Amino acid sequence: MTDGVSTSTNLVAEFTVMDIKPFIHPQPDDQAVLAGSNVTFAAFATGTTPIFWQWQFNSTNIDGATNATLVLTNITVDQAGVYSVTVTNPIGSSLSSAVLSVYTSVVPAMDSFSLNASNQIQFTVDGVPGFNYDVQASTDLINWDSIVTVIAPFDFTDTNTANLPQCYYRLIYQP
Numbered sequence: 001m002t003d004g005v006s007t008s009t010n011l012v013a014e015f016t017v018m019d020i021k022p023f024i025h026p027q028p029d030d031q032a033v034l035a036g037s038n039v040t041f042a043a044f045a046t047g048t049t050p051i052f053w054q055w056q057f058n059s060t061n062i063d064g065a066t067n068a069t070l071v072l073t074n075i076t077v078d079q080a081g082v083y084s085v086t087v088t089n090p091i092g093s094s095l096s097s098a099v100l101s102v103y104t105s106v107v108p109a110m111d112s113f114s115l116n117a118s119n120q121i122q123f124t125v126d127g128v129p130g131f132n133y134d135v136q137a138s139t140d141l142i143n144w145d146s147i148v149t150v151i152a153p154f155d156f157t158d159t160n161t162a163n164l165p166q167c168y169y170r171l172i173y174q175p
Helices: none
Strands: 031-034 039-042 052-057 069-072 081-088 093-103 109-115 121-126 132-138 145-151 154-158 168-174
Touching: 031 039, 039 093, 121 168, 132 154, 145 154
Parallel strands: 031 093
Antiparallel strands: 039 069, 052 081, 081 093, 109 121, 121 154, 132 145, 132 168
């Protein structure tokens, strides 16, 4: 009550449940694995129910792959490619994709050796993406020192070898 005046307010809230087409979150992630590994792709969805999933490999439906997750066991190089999932409900559908890369070896390659303006050795390492590699250096090929462990692919600059008469490098996969 203010100055002898009484005020009253009634609020009425009305909520309407809207029909919503599927929204995929999180999206399935790209994966890089070694042959023989197991892989799980997951695509969770929200929206009006019921919700249905259909996984595809390189645009072809995978028989029986109708869950939010797709589990692949004992992967071969023939299974590398694009895995997609179409999520459908009575309102519509959404599509999401992920790439599976399959490697037969963890052996990395060192490319593009050069010296920069400071006389530091630089090179590029191409290994299995997302895998760890230990960069090691030696001046005599007998004693090896670990310089850094990094995730492939990466560019490397050795800031410690500018004054050495010779230096050798190797990469060791770190599981």
